[in-house]
Amino acid sequence: MCGITGFFSNQNFINAEKYYQAHLLIKHRGPDDEGFIAINADNEVMSFKGNDTIGYFENLPHVKNMNQSRMILGHRRLSIIDITQHGHQPFCDKDGRYFMVYNGEIFNYLELRVELDKLGHSFFSQSDTEVVLAAFKEWGTNCFNKFNGMWALAIYDNLKQQLILSRDRFGVKPLFFSYVDGILFFASEMKFIKKLCGTRNINNEAIQNYLQSCLLNYSEGTFWRDIKELEPGHWMVFDGKEMRKEKYWIFKPHTILRSPEGALEEFSYLFEDSLKLRMRSDVEVGTLLSGGMDSTLIVSSLYKLGLIKNDYTFKSFSAIFKEEIFSERKYIDKTLSQVPLKPYFIYPDPEKVKNYIDDLLYYIEEPCRSLAVYSQLLLYEKMNKETNVKVVLNGQGADELFGGYTNHYFIYFASLLSQFKMKNLVHEINLFKKGRNVKVQTILRSLLGMFPPALWDADYFNTMTFKELKVSALREYLKYDDRTSMAFGIEARTPFLDYRLVEFAFSLDENYKILNYKNKKIERDYASGIAPEEIINRTDKMGFVSPQEIWQRNVMKKELVAEVPNIKRMISYDMISPAIGKRYADYFEEKHDDWSLIWRMFCLSRWNTIQHLI
CATH class of the missing domain: 3.40.50.620 (HUPs)
Structure with a gap:
């Protein structure tokens, strides 16, 4: 697993030293090695080193000394598979057409390697990186459906002069992008793009959804208006003029009867x-x-x-x-x-x-x-x-996947009702009431809302939980x-x-x-x-939780109260409403116990401070 950065344009240029300073912000993602490819002044694709490039490549020129470029792909390496120099990135094919930076692991790379070998591909390393690029060369974007793993990658096609980005099906690995002044920027973390592009415009819709509903990472939007997240299960191609996105993982929930x-x-x-x-x-x-x-x-x-x-x-x-x-x-x-x-x-x-x-x-x-x-x-x-x-x-x-959340019970009840399995429904509701101490009125309200759509969907439980x-x-x-x-x-x-x-x-x-x-x-x-x-036989659920509600009322209270001046500044900047701001003060007077909202306000305030927004 690693970190990737880069940009591409057909005609606009970025200062290479400025790029490198932004690239250093993701150094923590790959402590073992770094590398770059870039288009030089003669319009040639060349390899470059950075401060932390391994000794095997010490004779390469330093990327920050190349002045300007219209395309750079950068990589920070955390060595996991084939930890030798053969796993160094960026990776290029033997013909010099494709250049790739890649973050993640393709766990079925050995099986894919056997398949590709039979199709005439040869390999010199033991890395999954080489297999990934060979798979793309053989199958194009169809290769993503063959991958079993987690990834975020960028491939530059020197023949077609285009950049391809891809992200795994579920978004295990991050991939952000921004299109500014004819240049497509991308990275594993937003801090690279923010520094290189000087991004300052916040996404007020994202902030309000976070404050009011605790919605995070539900779309391509981020807390920055100009920075997007390539959504899971998608690839994107940019030819210097237009961006085109396509969803490659297309799966519809359905029920297969099994013993x-x-x-x-x-x-x-x-x-x-x-x-x-x-x-x-x-x-x-x-x-x-x-x-x-x-x-x-x-x-x-x-x-x-x-x-x-x-x-x-x-x-x-x-x-x-x-x-x-x-x-x-x-x-x-x-x-x-x-x-x-x-x-x-x-x-x-x-x-x-x-x-x-x-x-x-x-x-x-x-x-x-x-x-x-x-x-x-x-x-x-x-x-x-x-x-x-x-x-x-x-x-x-x-x-x-397997019905682990409380709301899954309500979906289950609606599904049973839509199938008119009344005996099963009453049985399950009675057990649920005893186990979770939930009032029957709460269950009935949920059933009223869920029953109509459940009636028309034979796969209601899988459909709803898949979302x-x-x-x-x-x-x-x-x-x-x-x-x-x-x-x-x-x-x-x-x-x-x-x-x-x-x-x-x-x-x-x-x-x-x-x-x-x-x-x-x-x-x-x-x-x-x-x-x-x-x-x-456990029926409660905890996982990696914390006694946060207790902490906020006691040990952490001083820190939360100290944030009041910044909460007031957020109100003056129209980031939060006066009514929401009042909720923060009311909490410490014990007028309500919505500790989760108070945490979100505190967290947003600290985020604003470290981003130098207030």
């Missing part, structure tokens, strides 16, 4: 194969571990497959809170008693949030919904300081995971987001997701016999 045995067998194969692929690495792999089902299932399966040995060298990383109600230590210890892991723990301290908040916002680049991301940052910091782990697995995506891949918090969570891990030069991998497993999940009957109140049923069935029963 319980057949569904479990298919899940087992897909999940285990996903794990095997995501263990491919030339550097050390570890895992995040909470007390929940998803991360527990990952380590339990790895142990079952023999990918975790009995020598207690495979490392796990967990966040533990001193507040007992939020602590998952007892569940984590259950897993540690069954799987031979070497555990590492962090203990988030609310008194230290003030020391991290500005750095956190610098890395994630936009305000966040809660302090759960603070725990993530601490985990990756510890990983970097105390171990040699460079790749880490986590359970992102499983909730979206969450794009508009729920998943894209936001993937952003946090990318930025906090890459802040310390660590690659995060998501086994549940293998596209084959995703397509399976959204063709799975709803009763394999929720049944007898228990969600993630197929995960629980698979876990039987390999994971602790206490975790399999």
Whole structure:
């Protein structure tokens, strides 16, 4: 995994030293190497080095000394697969037509390499990068549907004089772009574009959606009006005049009837194969571990497959809170008693949030919904300081796939009602009321809203939950995971987001997701016999949460109150309304308990400060 930057124009030029200074802002994404290709004054494509380019390429000229260019592709490398000089980027094909910078991993690169070899391609490295470019050369943009992985890439076609950008199906890897004065800029992080283009225009719509509804990363828009996000599952081509975008991953949810045995067998194969692929690495792999089902299932399966040995060298990383109600230590210890892991723990301290908040916002680049991301940052910091782990697995995506959220129950109820399965509906509602302490009026209101569309959609549950891949918090969570891990030069991998497993999940009957109140049923069935029963039978949900509401009322109160002058400035700049501003003051007078809104206001205020907007 790495970081990429660049720009392209048919006629306009950018100062190369100015470009390089902006490129240095993503240095944390790739501590092992850097490289560049650029069009020189003679209109030739040449290779260049930077300050941190490995010694093998020391005789190349420095990119900042080339004066001006109308095209530069830049790369910062975190060496994971083929850590020799053969994995150096930018990568070019043998004919000198295609030049590529690429961030991510294509986990099925060995299988694709065999296929490409039969088609006449030859390879000199062991890297997946070489396979990616060969695949593009063979199949064009159709290659993206063959990739099983996470990626953001840019390919310059020197023959057609055009730039192609592509991003993985779910947005695991970030890719931003901006079109200014006939130049297309792109990067793994917005800070590159912001510095190079001098972006200052904020997106008020994005800010209001964040404040009022906590909507983040739900479209191509960002908090900056001139910077866009290439949406997941899309590629884009720019020929110097026009940009054209196309969606390459086209999947429609549908239900395939399977026997319980057949569904479990298919899940087992897909999940285990996903794990095997995501263990491919030339550097050390570890895992995040909470007390929940998803991360527990990952380590339990790895142990079952023999990918975790009995020598207690495979490392796990967990966040533990001193507040007992939020602590998952007892569940984590259950897993540690069954799987031979070497555990590492962090203990988030609310008194230290003030020391991290500005750095956190610098890395994630936009305000966040809660302090759960603070725990993530601490985990990756510890990983970097105390171990040699460079790749880490986590359970992102499983909730979206297998009915892991509370609102999925309401969708399930509507689906049962639309099928007139009244006995099942009453049974499930009664169990849900007892388990979640939800009033029946709340359930009935949701049914009134959901029943009409459910009546006309035979795949209602899969249709509605599939939409969450794009508009729920998943894209936001993937952003946090990318930025906090890459802040310390660590690659995060998501086994549940293998596209084959995703397509399976959204063709799975709803009763394999929720049944007898228990969600993630197929995960629980698979876990039987390999994971602790206490975790399999859990019906609450925590994951990487934090006791933030308590902290804000106590230890963090001083920091939040100190932000009042900046809140007032945001009102004067028309960034927030006086009514919203009053809610901030009312919170500390205990006139309401909307701690989440107060956090968003505080977070937005700190973001404004570090962006020098107020």
